[in-house]
Amino acid sequence: MVTVLDNVTATPRVRHPEKAHRPDQEVMRKPDWIRVKAPTSKGYLETREIVKSNKLVTVCEEAGCPNIGECWDKKHATFMIMGEICTRACAFCNVATGVPMPLDPEEPASVAKAVGEMGLKHVVITSVDRDDLKDGGAEHFAEVIRAIRRATPETTIEILTPDFLRKNGALEVVVEAKPDVFNHNLETVPSNYLTVRPGARYFHSLRLLQRVKELDPTIFTKSGIMVGLGEERNEVLQLMDDLRSADVDFITIGQYLQPTRKHHPIKKFVTPDEFKSYETVAYTKGFLMVSSSPLTRSSHHAGDDFARLRAAREAKLAAAAARA
Template sequence: MVTVLDRTIAPRPRHPEKAHRPDQEVLRKPDWIRVRAPVSKGYAETREIVRSNKLVTVCEEAGCPNIGECWDKKHATFMIMGEICTRACAFCNVRTGIPGALDANEPQSVADAVAQMGLTHVVITSVDRDDLADGGAEHFAAVIRAIRKTSPATTIEILTPDFLRKDGALEVVVEAKPDVFNHNLETVPSLYLTVRPGARYFHSLRLLQRVKELDPSIFTKSGIMVGLGEERNEVLQLMDDLRSANVDFMTIGQYLAPTRKHHPVKRFVTPDEFESFKTVGRTKGFLLVASSPLTRSSHHAGDDFAKLRAAREAALARKA
């Protein structure tokens, strides 16, 4: 997710600025990145709950390859504040334009869906809303409060935009006390101009660090995609930067271009390389590292949250 810098956003066709040269090679997917089409009964039931509550999921909007697996288990990542984003990342398939007004009923609708699905852990993300004075911070907080009221035993993970130039927004979200605060760096800093134009790498790092300063009990999390053209040493430096910001959990997954108009896949990283990143990350001090070709920010989020708590408890016991 990237920031549009101090300019009015005019309506435009879907991602025309993301087109790459037609002579650019499109790499063939290796066997390890292929998934089956979703056809299960559980998938259909989850889809019906999402439709009946008129909700948007990032699973659909971002074309996540894990949607069949997750929805079959009644896991979904809800995307709040509409389906139109004020930013235009070169990797993202969410529509760009001028969003509509916030839905005042959405917090309760999300909470109702969480209850219907019987979720023990839920992930809430959003489009970027640079048009709002607080970037949507209060709406995030309202969703968290509604879920807490309806399903008090459910743990809540949020995946937020960067709230760039939104003074006080982060404090509003943190005060609502999500269990996990996730903000993705997405890629290494050398690729920000092409992949996250307008975003600020060190601002995102500072956002994550500030969460820990405001409430050390909240787990912090960030993720990146690989295969965009980054070098291995850049990924290792990014890991160090996240640890300097006291981030607990890192995810690393293979970038898959949604269409030929998006940033192209430069390389398919092998499963062995992903395993190496996981090993290195653990030695650097992360409580948890999820690294595989199909890893996404909210993939296995509930299981990972249990692992996070166990890892923190073990670390505290060692210090006692």
């Protein structure tokens, strides 16, 4: 068991207590196509200072994202709200598990301030799972969205939410705040859930995404998965069909990277050609946007992707009008 000191609150936290009991798994050597350089640029350092000065948490750091150098150099960051301690212990995730701290009432204003300082045209907000809260943190999500709207009304907002499992009415609170993009990741195919995402339910997550469209059809919906966890190709294709049945607009597919020997092992490094094949198939199934590559992550290139997503919807509507 490894105890880590939170550099913001100075509160002891335990990183992955459940994972500490899992046997060490061999970490496969990364192929050349998935290697990235260590971040050292001026833009990266400036972004890090803005994040730290506002006492904010980013999933870029907590999840050990391989794209942090590229994104932070461009002043792009994904803010992780409601603390840095998650109430779940998914086998793939590098975020700490334990008992979370109370919500910070100043956090919405702090996030909005950082968005302004970084001059973000598009921002991504995610969070840890907060199963300890009655609404799963839904109202806090809504407060962050509203704070950003007040501070920088031209900024488009993408949220990557937990599943709000067994939190009646939580989704409605978040949707009412009108994010531009609602993202909730399925993470993997159903057959892997017991070992990879044991605290979640595949069809509940699907229903969550479908319900967003029922509540507000103008909101773009998005979901992502990791491959290399032992899934079969036909399972990935079925998952695509499931997402389209839920009217999801955008799918992201990226390579799973094992954070430590205590995490779920990598079963396979999927080749760039295989990722390209998934992209081709996903477009034929009707997704407005597809991002599929070894280093694809939910919020990688999110701003550029949002512009393309909006353009794709406009083109689809124009084509439908022309046929009418």
